[in-house]
Amino acid sequence: MSAYKFKLLIVDDDVATVRIMSDMLSDYGERRFALSGEMGLLLARQSTPDLILLDASMPGMTGFDFCEILKADAELAKIPVIFVTSHDAPALEIDAFRLGASDYVTKPLNATQLRARVETQLRKRLKILTQSERFRSGSYLPPTLGALPDNILIVESDAGRLSSLQDLLHDLGRCTSAATGAQGLERALHSLPTVILVSATLPDTTGLELCAALRKEPRIEGVPILLLANGVAGDAARYEQALLLGLADSVLKYAQPTVLKARVRNAMAAVHADQKRIGAMREYWLAVEKAARRVERKNDEGNIPE
Structure with a gap:
């Protein structure tokens, strides 16, 4: 997909499922694993992943508990979560989206299905990184989405x-x-x-x-x-x-x-959320540009900034 090395976190209490998903996603960079929700949160806080694949049913902290805690944490809330579960119940899928999940995939898995869902989320992540770089270089003018009512x-x-x-x-x-x-x-x-x-x-x-x-x-x-x-x-x-x-x-x-x-x-x-992020990104780089201009003016006036 790109030269950027993505970081995936797979949270599932079934070792066999973890191995299968890891093999299916071997082309997508670094893959870390947690066999419980508690361990998954610990790993996410140690090193922020680009994407989390999450089982719904786990002993102790369930996937739904995990997602609720994750989305309530300001440092982790923006991490996309794909539920990967054997429960093909519409009510559970709706609950997953209500908690902030980005996708919901049911088992048994096939490689094309899982890779397609992962690719979709990583493509969005890559877009964010690209937009940030284009803002930094002053070459990005975002579309006017959000200017009109839904x-x-x-x-x-x-x-x-x-x-x-x-x-x-x-x-x-x-x-x-x-x-x-x-x-x-x-x-x-x-x-x-x-x-x-x-x-x-x-x-x-x-x-x-x-x-x-x-x-x-x-x-x-x-x-x-x-x-x-x-x-x-x-x-x-x-x-x-x-x-x-x-x-x-x-x-x-x-x-x-x-x-x-x-x-x-x-x-x-x-x-x-994307429009809010783009707005914040725009304001950040405008502030950086203003600060750089102030430094240039001081230099032109003969004042060397500390």
């Missing part, structure tokens, strides 16, 4: 599904829609949505092709793109590949409306 763009040609999605998501923000890929791309560029939902099947293109086209547009850089899956088993590999390639940030299932809403809410919260 707006959810739904690209869906099925009228029934569109109506259901609008009813489900209306309290999260204003919902706009498009029935084709061409309309979706045009409206995304015009309205600067907070998040975009893309149906896998569209009359003029595929959802994956539209995701790829959206990703090429600098104007909507940073807008989460959520692919709406049809639930066909044979498509799972293609959807995971879309995550692996960075075409989509998440894959949602129509059949799980409560989980879908939780993931959309989570994506919007991530946008708000």
